[in-house]
Amino acid sequence: MNWLRKSLNKIKHAYALYYFVIVLIIFLPSAITIPSLSFRSAIITAIGVDKQDEEVMVSVLTLSEISKSEMRENVKLLQGSGVTLANAFSSIESSIGRKILMGHVGYVVISEDFATQNVAEVINTLIIAGKVSNTVPLLMCEGKAKDVLDNAQKMEASSSYNMREMINNEFNETYTKDISIDSFLKGYYSDIHISTLGYVTLESQPTNAIDSSSGQAQGGQSQQSSSQSDSEQKTAISYKTEHAVFLNGKFKYLFTKEQMRGINWIVESDLQKILTINGISEQGLNDASITFTISKHSVTPKVDFLNGKPYVTYEISLTMTPVEIIEANGGARAIKEITLTDELKQKICDVVKREVALSLSVMREQKTDVIGVYKLLYNKYRPFMDFLDTLQNREDFLNYVNIGVDVNSFITTN
Amino acid sequence: MKIIQQIKEQLNNNPDVSERQFLINGKKVYLLFIKSTIDKTLLVHSVISPLLEYGGEPNLSTLSNSVLRASEVEKVTKDQFVKSLLRNKVLLFVDGESDALAIDMELLPVRQPSEPPTSPTIQGPREGFTESVKTTMALLRKQLPSKHLVIKSFFVGEMSHTQVVLFYMDNLADKKIVKTLEKKIKSINTDIVLDPHYLVEFIVGRPNSLFEQYGSTEKPDIVTAKLMEGRVAIAVDGSPIVITLPFMVFEDVQNSNDYYTNSHYATFIRYVRAFGILMATVIPGVYLSLRLYHYRIVPLKYILTISATTQNLPFTPFLEILFILILFQMLYEVSLRLPRYLGIATSIVGALVLGDTGVQAGLISPPGIIVIALSLIAVYTVPNQAPQLNIIRLVFVFLGGTLGLFGVVGGMIYFVNYLNSMDEFGVPILAPYAPRVENDLKDALHKKPMPKMKKRPKSVKSNDNIRGLE
Amino acid sequence: MTQQISVRQTACFCAISLLALKLITLPSLLVIMSTSSAIVVALIMFALDLFLLYIFLKVKEKYPNLSLYELIKKVFGSVLAKIIYIILFSFYILKLVMLNNEAIAYMRDVVDEDFRLIVYLMTFLPVVIAMVNSGLKSTARTIEFGFVFIFIGLIFCLFLSEVTFTYGEMGPIFKENILNILNSCKDVGFWFSDFLFITIISDKIKYKKNMKKIIFSYVFITLIILIALYIIYFRLFNVTAFLHRSAIADITQYNRNIGNSGNIDIIAILVYMFIIFFQGAIYFTGAKIIFEKIVGYDNKIHAIIFITLLILALQLFVFYNLDLIIDFVVNYLKYFGVVAWVIIPLYLICLLIFDREKGDELVKKKSKQN
Incomplete structure (x- = not known):
């Protein structure tokens, strides 16, 4: 017992050191032999989800081994399929013999085929099990998500352009609404279950039109320079500010670029940069078109209830600078001569109202509140609930809300 | 004299124990000294010459009070003879007296005060203590x-x-x-x-x-x-x-240069030193934990850069870091001990081997070298704590490699808590930050100008807190 | 080293206690229970906590050298005091287990998907035990030392997320009726009432005249940051809160602009890791002090061993999952919350109002009897 007492005394005075030794004994053998995480796992930078027969097909872009001299990203496209998303990922892991890590996913693409089923369950799996960040952009594509990823991979392999960076940098310039996973889920779990995703297509282009060093234009196209022969068609990923509208997690319809213009006026976005007014025959002009650039665009929604009916008015304030005047005969006029007359103001107001009306008609027809009228009215909770109680079908509420637009425009010459 | 023989025997008849005998007025006077430790010129001038000139009856009192021209003369008894001799004094014996006089004639080889190599000053006093x-x-x-x-x-x-x-x-x-x-x-x-x-x-x-x-x-x-x-x-x-x-630990973050320069600059440089402590100890462990376990925290571009430079290495990250650490430590030890001209050559070879050839041969990676090199450089922002920081760095490397970032943070908290439990002479070692002493913060990491430091540090118990007027 | 801690250190304890269990699961739970009235529930609970803190500090002023045990024993004897303390002991043990589970969930969400329980326990327990073993004073100094970093880190976390504060997006905050709100308050009571720690260590706090001012200033500033974080969370994740179970992680990661270079939430990670250790030490210390009072003798080693074994048993065999303990706490523990929320505060208020005898006199009486 004496030796035990002596040993315990020794340990008591240096217990931290002994504990440290125990930790080393337990963990050091594995720590010494374990390779770096990037070598024992596959780090995914993009996910594409397609439907193949009755199965889910997942395509992923993973970081691959790259040569030391090149410090840029190199990605490889991998595919796997399974009954569920989890099975599909599992099959990819089996094929490469590495665990998949999704913490650095830059974007997720879903094909239109797949979007006919409830996408929210897929997204939930990615967030909860895969730990994908909720600010990751979520896109829907026209054809196969696999083709989009393939295109992105080729572009990254041949140039320094990176689709992940382009989407993250450009989405404010490309998409009106927030296209992140988080905004999709917020819409899905809201009372009206409406969400929007960004929409991309793959367009075939003749080889002459493609300049491999041109890169990305705003809201335009990303190009690939491929190793294919010049006579072949090249495909490019195109995002044209279109949004896919989802109801209850399923794809319902597509908001085209023209239909989006009305929404761009109401949702205070930076996308509405140009406004062209045609048929101006005043101030010495003869059936001229004036093009303005919009330097400031602010929207103040006003909500009111009159006799139990909701009235929503969007007060749009535009500060514009005229940049081009083209007359019917093709001649140009000096800009400084243009002033904002009542007639011009009215024409601007008419153009905006027309575009807004077009968007509203689509929304009302499809019974989808894309612009967030419900959220606005919800803040006047009691009267709004009373109003909803009067409706036979709550989904139809947009048809019974009076939505108006007031436009105040200002011209600057700076 | 018998006693002198006895003393010499006690000192193993060492050749540097010398004896000098005088006959003054018929009485024998002896001098015993260790010749390598005394000033012989002073001995002749202050002791021997006066003795030889003295014509009276030699006894210890008279010689001590009136004859010898030494600054320190002390009467010693028999039990103090050897001690006094070993303390580089000259013993003077008079025949017939049992005691002796111990005369201070010490002249030992000493250095001149010069600037200490561990605390160079840019502007300010450069004197340093010597071995004496x-x-x-x-x-x-x-x-x-x-x-x-x-x-x-x-x-x-x-x-x-x-x-x-x-x-x-x-x-x-x-x-x-x-x-x-x-x-x-x-x-x-x-x-x-x-x-x-x-x-x-x-x-x-x-x-x-x-x-x-x-x-x-x-x-x-x-x-x-x-x-x-x-x-x-x-x-x-x-x-x-x-x-x-x-x-208190924060004394080592301070430097005499801080008091001979602008106080704002002193504050800035103290924060740099404190950051240096953190970098020296924690960075290699954190780097290792990020590479082994925590890819989510590392931005993608860094993962790419590190992956690109670390692929095909024969060592796992843990072994690579340990290898570089040991190599750098060896290089440091070698450079300390070699003569200057050899040290320079070794440094060049070491730097080339580690810095260039090792990377090109694919044995080690540039990020690993940068991390360890930064850590080693940062240690010398606080040179007094260098030995401790080197060991703590190793502990954090092991913690980071085994328990990850959580282990590194746990280690940091453990060490801080350990320091906080040290209360040497009632002064907390992490004062004035733990516990916080407002007055002392004026000269901790932050340095206020001298007129604002009216009170002495409260952390060190002192009988008079106010600087200045008595 | 005498084991008395300063007022500033007490204030740091209060501030850390305010943060600990409220940064991970609680915001999500509040939204699930009370939808857009979550902020009302949170504000009510914070206000109650502040009121309790005020009572505890008033009690400390009146009885500077008595802890809660002595105060209960004064009127009801040691048996009831021990019963109350047994209930409080179970609180602290469960809070520790809850802290562990939240921490592990957070680590798996943010730091490492394969974060293992054994790594957590082998790091957390020894550090916390070392802190407790070195004494209350050094634990207090350690927390005081680290508090500045936590405070600055939290402010940084506030600005990491991308938020535009447009009024109207939070929805009507009084959507739920008052009964639902009060029910929710009762359900989440376990996550609050952390200032009770002050009464347990009251005899170990150095009395200072302006202690209320110092402690409240620390608590208010921390509370403002916490409420700001809650508002940001409710603003960002209103209907999807149930998917965002690690509030501080999700808030700091919600930033698209940094998406290209990666998350810079390492500051939030480090802040929360510090908070885990500090709060773990506070709970463990509380449990240890309570245990010593219950068994009637001061033996640090026995207390530490017993508490460690109990935590390990609960963590490994009973509450090995965050949902299990949340379920247990919300469904069963709210009834025991009556002790912390009602009985003890009421008793202390009665002592303040009706007891004319001062605490110091009681101590003198005791020493005379001895």
Whole structure:
């Protein structure tokens, strides 16, 4: 017992050191032999989800081994399929013999085929099990998500352009609404279950039109320079500010670029940069078109209830600078001569109202509140609930809300 | 004289023990001394010449009071003969008298005060202590010509009888601390003391601790400043290092240069040093944990860069870091011990081998080298803590490699808590930050101008808190 | 080293206690229970906590050298005091287990998907035990030392997320009726009432005249940051809160602009890791002090061993999952919350109002009897 007492005394005075030794004994053998995480796992930078027969097909872009001299990203496209998303990922892991890590996913693409089923369950799996960040952009594509990823991979392999960076940098310039996973889920779990995703297509282009060093234009196209022969068609990923509208997690319809213009006026976005007014025959002009650039665009929604009916008015304030005047005969006029007359103001107001009306008609027809009228009215909770109680079908509420637009425009010459 | 023979035998008949005999007025007078440790010119001038000129009856009292021209003469008894001789005194015997006179004629080889290599100053005093404790006393007296300066001398070490000197200001230092230190020094039971570091392990409460519980310096201006804060200084004959107690860790983040330059710059550079401590200890462990376990925290571009430079290495990250660490430590040790001209060559070879060839051969990676090199450089922002920081760095490498970032954070908290449990002489070692002492923050990491530092640090218990008027 | 801690250190304890269990699961739970009235529930509970803190500090002023045990024993004897303390002991043990589970969930969400329980326990327990073993004073100094970093880190976390504060997006905050709100308050009571620690260590706090001012200033500033974080969370994740179970992690990661270079939430990670250790030490210390009072003798080692074994048993065999303990706490523990929320405060208020005898006199009486 004496030796035990002596040993315990020794340990008591240096217990931290002994504990440290125990930790080393337990963990050091594995720590010494374990390779770096990037070598024992596959780090995914993009996910594409397609439907193949009755199965889910997942395509992923993973970081691959790259040569030391090149410090840029190199990605490889991998595919796997399974009954569920989890099975599909599992099959990819089996094929490469590495665990998949999704913490650095830059974007997720879903094909239109797949979007006919409830996408929210897929997204939930990615967030909860895969730990994908909720600010990751979520896109829907026209054809196969696999083709989009393939295109992105080729572009990254041949140039320094990176689709992940382009989407993250450009989405404010490309998409009106927030296209992140988080905004999709917020819409899905809201009372009206409406969400929007960004929409991309793959367009075939003749080889002459493609300049491999041109890169990305705003809201335009990303190009690939491929190793294919010049006579072949090249495909490019195109995002044209279109949004896919989802109801209850399923794809319902597509908001085209023209239909989006009305929404761009109401949702205070930076996308509405140009406004062209045609048929101006005043101030010495003869059936001229004036093009303005919009330097400031602010929207103040006003909500009111009159006799139990909701009235929503969007007060749009535009500060514009005229940049081009083209007359019917093709001649140009000096800009400084243009002033904002009542007639011009009215024409601007008419153009905006027309575009807004077009968007509203689509929304009302499809019974989808894309612009967030419900959220606005919800803040006047009691009267709004009373109003909803009067409706036979709550989904139809947009048809019974009076939505108006007031436009105040200002011209600057700076 | 019989006694002289006995003394010589006690000293093993060493060849440097010399004897000189005189016949003065029919009486024999003997001189016994260790010739290698005395000033022979002074001996001739102050002792031998006066003796030879003396015509009267030689006895110890007359010789001591009226004949000898030495500055220090002391009468010693038989039991003190050997001790006095070994303390480099000249013994004078008169036939028929049992006692002797011990005359101070010491002349030992000593260095001139010069700038200490561990504390160079850009602008400011450059004097440093030397191995002679007399020089230490002289330099401190020069800085502090105050009646309150107390100097107490002890002899420690059964064989070495090393002189240990305690300095403090009696109007400032806590008497309890002084008494405790005196008691501990007197109770030291050892054979030899060559340096204050031999002593401190007897004095401090936790001699086994990794962390220092005392300050050390070679500069008189630093010791003076610390004495004026109520601290006690201990010097040992044979070493230029003076230790000061009580100690707070943030003293090592301060430097004498801080007081000879603009206070804003001093504040900035102290924060750099504090950051240096963090970098020196924690960065390699964090780097390792990020590479092994925590890819989510690392931005994608960094993962790419590190992957690109670390692919196809034969070592796992853990082994690579350990390998580089050991190589750099060896290089450092080699450069310390080699003569200057060889050290330069070795440094070049080491740098080339490690920096270039190793990377090109694919044995080690550039990020690993950068991390370890930064860490090693950062250690010397606080040179007094370098040994501790080197060991703590190794601990954090192991913690980061085994337990990840959580282990590194746990280690940091453990070490901070350990420091907080050290209360040497009632002064918390992490003061004035833990516990927070508002007054002392004026000269901790932040440095205020001198006119704003009206009070002495409250963390060090002092009898007079106000600087300035007595 | 005498084991008395300063007022500033007490204030740091209060501030850390305010943060600890409220940064991970609680915001999500509040939204699930009370939807857009979550902020109302949170504000009510914070206000109650502040009121209790005020009572505890008033009690400390009146009885500077008595802890809660002595105060209960004064009127009801040691048996009831021990019963109350047994209930409080179970609180602290469960809070520790909850802290562990939240921490592990957070680590798996943010730091490492394969974060293992054994790594957590082998790091957390020894550090916390070392802190407790070195004494209340050094634990207090450690927390005081680290508090500045936590405070600055939290402010940084506030600005990491991308938020535009447009009024109207939070929805009507009084959507739920008052009964639902009060029910929710009762359900989440376990996550609050952390200032009770002050009464347990009351005899170890150095009395200072302006202690209320110092402690309240620390608590208010921390509370403002916490409420700001809650508002940001409710603003960002209103209907999807149930998917965002690690509030501080999700808030700091919600930033698209940094998406290209990666998350810079390492500051939030480090802040929360510090908070885990500090709060773990506070709970463990509380449990240890309570245990010593219950068994009637001061033996640090026995207390530490017993508490460690109990935590390990609960962590490994009973509450090995965050959902299990949340379920247990919300469904069963709210009834025991009556002790912390009602009985003890009421008793202390009665002592303040009706007891004319001062605490110091009681101590003198005791020493005379001895």
